[in-house]
Amino acid sequence: MTHTYRGSGRAGLYQDEEFMDILEERRRTSDLGHALRSFKPLPYLGAPPCSVAELNQAVLDSHFLRHVAREVAMETGSSVEEVREEACGILEEMSQNLQLGFIRLMGYALTKVLKRLFTSVFVNMEGLSTLQQAMQQTRVILMPNHRSYVDFLVISYIMFTYDLPVPVIAAGIPLAGMKLIGEILRRSGAFFIRRAIGSDKLYWAVLSEYVKTIVRKEFAPMEFYVEGLRSRTLKSVTPKLGMMHMVLEPYFKGEVFDITLVPVSISYDRVLEESLLAHELLGVPKPKESTTGLLKASKLLQDNYGSMHVNFGQPVSVRQLCEGKINRCQYNLIPRDLPQKPTPEAQACVSWLAHLIVRIQEEGSVISPWSLMACLLLQAPVAVLTEDGLPWQQLTERTLWLKRLALDFGGHLKWPGQVSDSDVMSSSAAIHHSVVHQKAGRVYLVQEEEPERRRAVSAEQSVMRTGTSVLMLASYRNQSLHVFVRPALLTTALDVTNSTHKDELFAFFSFLQDLFSSEFIFIPGKLSEDFEEACSLLKKCGAVHIDQQEVTLSHMGRETLSFLKALIQPFIDSYQMMFRYFCEQGAQVITEKQFLPAVRTLATKLLLSGELHTYEALSSDTQKNVLSALQRLEAVTKMRSMQCEYKVNKPAVRRIADILSGKIPVQMLRTPPDARL
């Protein structure tokens, strides 16, 4: 019997989809047989295929690139020939070289790895068959979220297994630098993009022409991470717009009839890189991607990582979504192959679409019981977790309660049905033995072992050790945060403003969205809908009563409201701590280099003194988000200089802090109109 189960669906995704474990068959038949299977993908769009060499030549021959090359030559004083040679070099470094043989090799290796790491890899078959149809009709852009390096080839692997065209994949250049592996990835369809391209005009030109040519020529489906990078926190990352714009431009300019975007949600019970990521957030530099590093990491392969879910979302048509959002006539008066600065309208449209895709990815993510447990564990005081332990019974009861709430809120929950609830939770905890352990009916937070001398650790070191575990736990909580965040922000608004007026609540809700828009994903221009959604969800679970103008608390809702409030509290505390840093530090101008360690030191100090309760304030991710929030709210301005220097407007920061704590009303915030669009 094939191992399948049903998940509960949500709008924009498949109702009631059926997942199938694709490892099931691999465990029964030969891996080599799978790798050497006859691979006959349906032709992509039925077009006669073009070769990699033809594709690259088309890029180099394009009017656009010729034009930019002439411009660059003029600016730098070098000859056009030299510039074109440079462009050629860039393209060589960048371009993929998709070959069936390497897809097979990749297939073989990945079968081995996946079988070792995961008990199952679940794929929603309905999504896959819709994808199959879409691939014969329109250009398809696969847009997965990025939570682990394991994501990288898994979609190609699924395509290979189910006879679908294998995509070309946008990857970061560090991967290309890995000996052997880089070349294997390249031949499996990866193309490589430099980080921090900055103002390198020629590089931008080659990249955008390359991407657009792939889209225009129907070379192959394309896969890219709209979040731009691997999320360090397992939370969705604010989408990057450059690549998205390149992909959409052929549609905007009428060069293609339509483009189909397929959001893909990949979720893990347990992420391979969990502790690495937590360390990174605490300021330990990320190890360089290298082949030896990869081999060293192979000890990680010994562990059990539960299962992985790949959920293919409903294909969405760019043409349909952009209806009324973009006036394509704006491209009529300038030759389409000349560089053209995107209009504000186009930028807004791209941003909106990118956010929308990330939201669909979030809704398609499968939430594990462990993520709910993590939400609750984080609400217990850290001292309890590290020393006394939390009663297992209490945790399981609360988790079951939270399960109902998550379902009420439309969460896409995976809760195995054949086993008893307590077994489900025990096995979840067991998989996550790196974070919690269970002893004598209590749950404890695992403290990282110091392998060397068991000498007494300093107070600061101990904070960091606890921090690592808390941040790991927080990451798993983050997996389900999108389900609760809207009602939770409304709860916070209710709590801070102490008001029942819808208008006031809306104003504060809007402020919170502004403040947290790097932290959580909000679709630009959907503020009112988000507010309405928050209201209706709280009403649905019986936490509030709502009439025309008023939102009033219900007696039954206390548990829900206090849970939701506590869910957001770590963020509020962290933000307040950093506001305090900005107000208290002496200088008017700070650099990013100074800022991160200084904040971490302050946080450590405050944690030790007991003034600060959340270890999440240690996370560099949160710290960076605060910085961009303050920039957005115009309390901090980035200076035009080489290093990242920021000028702080202390009164403005203080005002924001006061609004957040409810000391002054939201109206005191001077928000520029349309700052979010």
Add this chain to the structure above:
Amino acid sequence: MAFNSSGGGSYRQQIAQQRLRIITGHLQRPEDDDSAISAVECKAPSSESDASSSEGKTVPRRRHEIMKWNGWGYSDTRFLFNKKGQAEFTGKRYRLSGLIIPGLKDWMEGTFGASVQHKSQATPILNSSSVQPPNLNEAFVEELKSTGVPYSHDAEDRVFRAHGHCLHEIFALREGKIGRVPDMVVWPNCHDDVVKIVELACKHNVCLIPYGGGTSVSSALECPPEETRSIVSLDTSQMNRILWIDEKNLTAHVEAGIVGQDLERLLNESGYCTGHEPDSMEFSSLGGWVATRASGMKKNIYGNIEDLVVHMKMVTPRGVIEKSCQGPRMSTGPDIHHFILGSEGTLGVVTEVTMKIRPMPEYQKYGSVVFPNFEQGVACLREIAKQRCAPASVRLMDNEQFKFGHALKPQVSSIFTSFVDGLKKFYITKFKGFDPNRLCVATLLFEGNRDRVLQHEKQVYDIAAKFGGLAAGEDNGQRGYMLTFVIAYLRDLGMDYYVIGESFETSVPWDRVLDMCRNVKARIVHECKERGVQFPPLSTCRVTQTYDAGACVYFYFAFNYRGLSDPVHVYEQVEHAAREEILASGGSLSHHHGVGKLRKAWMRETISNVGMGMLQSVKDYVDPANIFGNRNLL
């Protein structure tokens, strides 16, 4: 005959002659020599009684005596499925007349899912009671009577002039639905008559709608339903004389009501032609060409209407506008001709035009080229335009239209011909590896001095060869052009079997031709599906004219409307979407059909606010009382 016909010059000449006969031949010479070429005095027929006799002219006053009241063209000419279920083209007027077209039934069934079993019959005769009684301005009528200009308020006359040939107009007529129609029709006989009529209209505040050939496809002839004044249709058909020919300057002075075929026939008799051959030339009039900025098939040699006109007269409520001389070009501020060209009857009536004429071409030759795909074909046309060596006409049909043209092949009499056809097909698809579902064909027409035509032909075929094109014979070429003359008759056949459709056009820069064609065709298919059309539509295009900086593209769109409650509405929505797609893909609002009322909504974005203001201020000055109240354009 070899595939790429070589030699047999006399045969070719015969074909060329036949082509000329198509244009001239479906008309009998007028029986009396009334319309011989000479300077003619303006003399209006004196009595009402001879209004009914056709006077031997192509277009009689009572048009419905020879033309369909609810369809295209001559009453004696139509497609039908005979008792054996074969398609047949009736009448004697065209090359295809009286022939069986065996492929048409299968094509219709295959393309539209239509069936000869399912007929959607039109109302056979006009029911006069469904026409609202005329709202006459008695004072106007009284004074008009005294001028002796013939007029009528018969229901048939009025209904005939209340429409052009948009799908919704013909569809409504077939259903017997009659909306607002003109309250009377007047037939001026000359410029002076028009001056009188316009003066009276101004005096009595009557709305005038000029009517030429009635071939509009932009709702330009529709009476504005909000118009409360008496509407008078000013039918120019009796102003149809060539007033003089100037052989020294090669110009002819012609009354604007003359229809294309008469103009060409009469000039041919003196050894001249204008070379202006829009697809509607059998019925459309010189004044109509001016008023809509018409374009002819052979514009590569002769130019479009704006290139052909040397001088013209228009009667407006402010008086007559004309230039004082016939200089070939002037630098005297904005060219006032360009207020008249494309004015779509909103400013006045064009009454007389001096236009360029040319000696009749010595030699004509059709040709065709098959390309492996549309992309290659467009690249070839672009190259031809670049080298400025386009033949009199070059048209590139896409694969669907190629198949459409093929379906119109008349029954062949000999087994030998069908054998040769089979061989050709084998050669192209099997030997040359052309995919029958991707290949497309360009049709060519060369004209001029015999040697130069042959030289020109070689040049064009050499370019085509560079783009993978194979010469495919004269026959294919000629059939392609025939298609454009019979397409409107075919639409009537379609409408007998639940198929509705229409054509529309645009112009677009070269670099966007392919993208626009693909986007628009895809949009049509997509929109039809969205709107519940049960069968995939016919969505096809051809590049029909080439220019230095771009091309004119012509689309055909038709679908089977069985199962739809309001097919015309669906049709209009899809056409609207297709136009949006054209504009979004860099195409123009119109190349030669004009704006009328159908495409008015896009005028502002097309010509900018200031542009609208300029046109409006001209209208306000020339016609402050909105006498020419058809409400086209603005």
